[in-house]
Amino acid sequence: MSRKIPSIFVMLLFCLACASCAEESFGKALPRDAFQFPVGLAVHHEGYALVASSNFNLAHVKGAIRVIDLNKLAAELDLDMSDRDDHPYYRGVILQDTSIGIDNFAGAVTLSSDGRLAMVSIRETDELLLLDVDVLFDDGGQARLELSCWPGGWELRPDDDFPECTDARHRIDLAMLAEQAEFDDLRDPFEIILIESPENGGSRTALVSFLRSGDVAALDIPASDDEDAYPGLLYRFKTGVDGTSDLARAPATGLVYVTSRYPDLQKNPIHFFDPALGEDAEVETVDFFEDFLGNETRSITFAADGTTAGLLVLNPDMLVLMDTTPDCTGKPANRLLGMVPLGSNPSRVRAFGDYMFVTGAKDDAVYAIDTRTRRLVAIREDICRGPFEIDFWDREDLKWGLISCFEDDTIAVLDVDPDSPDFLEVIARVGKPREGE
Numbered sequence: 001m002s003r004k005i006p007s008i009f010v011m012l013l014f015c016l017a018c019a020s021c022a023e024e025s026f027g028k029a030l031p032r033d034a035f036q037f038p039v040g041l042a043v044h045h046e047g048y049a050l051v052a053s054s055n056f057n058l059a060h061v062k063g064a065i066r067v068i069d070l071n072k073l074a075a076e077l078d079l080d081m082s083d084r085d086d087h088p089y090y091r092g093v094i095l096q097d098t099s100i101g102i103d104n105f106a107g108a109v110t111l112s113s114d115g116r117l118a119m120v121s122i123r124e125t126d127e128l129l130l131l132d133v134d135v136l137f138d139d140g141g142q143a144r145l146e147l148s149c150w151p152g153g154w155e156l157r158p159d160d161d162f163p164e165c166t167d168a169r170h171r172i173d174l175a176m177l178a179e180q181a182e183f184d185d186l187r188d189p190f191e192i193i194l195i196e197s198p199e200n201g202g203s204r205t206a207l208v209s210f211l212r213s214g215d216v217a218a219l220d221i222p223a224s225d226d227e228d229a230y231p232g233l234l235y236r237f238k239t240g241v242d243g244t245s246d247l248a249r250a251p252a253t254g255l256v257y258v259t260s261r262y263p264d265l266q267k268n269p270i271h272f273f274d275p276a277l278g279e280d281a282e283v284e285t286v287d288f289f290e291d292f293l294g295n296e297t298r299s300i301t302f303a304a305d306g307t308t309a310g311l312l313v314l315n316p317d318m319l320v321l322m323d324t325t326p327d328c329t330g331k332p333a334n335r336l337l338g339m340v341p342l343g344s345n346p347s348r349v350r351a352f353g354d355y356m357f358v359t360g361a362k363d364d365a366v367y368a369i370d371t372r373t374r375r376l377v378a379i380r381e382d383i384c385r386g387p388f389e390i391d392f393w394d395r396e397d398l399k400w401g402l403i404s405c406f407e408d409d410t411i412a413v414l415d416v417d418p419d420s421p422d423f424l425e426v427i428a429r430v431g432k433p434r435e436g437e
Contacts (some may be wrong), residue, residue, distance in 0.1 A: 027060045030101070030162050033091040034432035036060055038404040038411060040109035040120065043391040046135045047071040048095075048145045049402050051411060052106035052120055064162055065100040065109070065120060065131070067145060068411065068430055069093045070393055070400070077428055089410065090430045098147040101162030102129060108389075110192040112204060116224055118147070119206060121189040128172040128189060128208065129165050130231065132224050169230050172219070174208075177233040186236070188212035193247045193256070194221070195275055205234065207256060207275065209244035216244055216258055216283075218275070235279035239271045246299040246348075249275075252306035253326050259297040259311070268294035268313055272332065286334045288313075292320065301351040303371040308337070310356040310371065312349045317342045319349060319358055319367075321374050338374035342367055352392045352416055357401060359387040366390070366403065366414065368424060380424040384408045392416060400427075409434040 030036070037056035043049050047070040055063040073093045107121035111133070118131040132153060134146040148154040149165035157163060165171045174186040188211040195205045202223035209216055217236045222229035243261035250257065258271040268289050273281040288294070292313065299312040302324075311320040321337040345362035351371075358367040364385055368378040386407030393400045399417040410431035415422040 027058055030060050030062065030064055031432070032096050032161065033094050035066060035409045035411070036063065037406055037409065039106055039388055039406060041389045041391050041402060041404045041411070042109040042111045042118065043393045043402060044111060044115050044133065044135070044145070046115065046143055047393065047395065049391070049411065050109050050111070050118055051404060052102070052109050054106045055104045058104060062162070063102045063104050063106050065102055065147070067095045067098040067147060069095055071143065073428060073430065074398060089433060090428060091432060093430060095145065096161065098145055099162050100131070100147060100149065101164040103127070107190040108192050110194055112194045113196060117194065117204065117221070119192045119194065121192055121208065123188050123190070126174045126187055126189060128174065128192070128206070130170045130172060130221065172231050181233045183236055184213070186210055186213065186215055186217055190245060191247045193249055195249070205275065207247055209247050209258060211243045211245065211261055214239040214241045214244060237273065237283045239283060241269065248300045248302055248309070250302055250306065250309070250324050250332070253324065253330070253332060255332060257300050257309065259300050261296060261298070268297050270297050270300065270311065288320070288336070291336060292316070292318070292339060298346070299349045301349050301356060303351050303356065304353045308371050310349045310351065310369070312346055312358060314345070317344060317346055319356065319369055321371060340369050340374065340376050347388050348390055350390045352401065355416070355418060357390055357416065359390055359403060361386050361388060361406070366424060378424045380414070383426060384410060384412045387412065
């Protein structure tokens with residue numbers, strides 16, 4: 001497939017570093033049933049996908065958080081169609097009454113493990129949005145998702161189609177928190193993971209990476225039912241690189257791993273620390289440059305066994321599998337298990353069971369790797385233009401992977417059941433496709 005160089009996605013990597021230059025946004029009103037450069041995506045276990053539209057080209061007045069009803073999509077989907085690439089794009093499954101307006105250049109969308117909170121990083125304004133999430137069921141068992149970020153909750157949601165978050169609990173100003181803590185600016189927030197703190201009354205700790213600084217910041221996120229408590233900055237680590245990117249927590253040890261962006265030419269470090277130790281934690285570094293070169297550790301995830309990490313490395317582009325099993329002192333081995341070469345400019349790696357799935361933005365592809373055999377088992381090309389984030393919905397009879405298609409303004413839905421004859425086939429597309437640039 002021929003590509004126009006530079007592509008919109010390549011431009012994203014360059015231009016979003018200057019996100020703060022867009023102080024005002026002018027443009028068209030947001031459509032009710034479409035996305036605008038979708039980036040972050042997270043799937044709620046009850047069958048909803050939260051998608052962040054970044055409004056990358058500033059064609060619209062602002063960005064947005066939109067919600068896809070996956071149960072409705074499953075009910076409407078004709079899985080027996082002879083040519084699924086010919087089916088219409090589904091738009092009626094995008095729920096308008098839960099849409100939220102946001103500033104431009106969104107990054108990640110993250111859900112808490114219980115599905116009660118969502119967080120979104122906003123790169124233009126150096127903010128985090130905190131969203132309260134409720135799924136309610138009527139007497140007939142029909143579900144309804146409520147997404148709110150206003151004092152008083154869903155009942156006081158403004159009447160606008162795309163109301164914006166307002167108060168300091170739901171709209172977290174990182175620059176202000178950094179100033180209060182006498183820290184350097186926390187610029188360009190990107191990835192987020194949420195760690196439960198049941199011993200502290202249901203509060204959570206949010207760990208945040210920053211693309212334009214080597215920081216990892218920890219914030220205290222009060223419980224949802226405590227509307228008088230506001231998020232605060234707990235501590236901040238510096239990693240010594242120019243930017244941090246992806247975050248993942250090892251299920252077996254609880255250690256958090258951080259990938260590096262813009263490191264020195266002859267380094268490709270990853271960092272890890274124990275968040276249970278708080279600000280007393282020591283940030284340790286592993287550098288694999290002498291093993292396989294590379295100059296950016298872009299993304300990381302963990303397989304179902306809890307110790308096998310998948311590390312996405314650029315230049316050369318590959319997925320590195322790593323054993324993080326701890327020794328008798330609790331120190332992880334961080335031992336290389338194998339390397340799987342990939343296509344050009346891979347973006348994200350995410351795990352679903354024993355399989356890891358990698359999106360390839362430049363090649364418009366998705367790669368499936370079996371972590372047990374450490375082999376590439378399937379490739380699907382022409383998924384969409386600019387596949388970026390991927391998350392999964394597992395509902396007994398359905399195993400779906402949802403992919404944000406940055407250059408298409410759509411969400412692609414893949415069959416990710418390795419036992420299915422349609423493994424890695426696109427079974428649905430949601431949104432309104434944008435014409436090629």
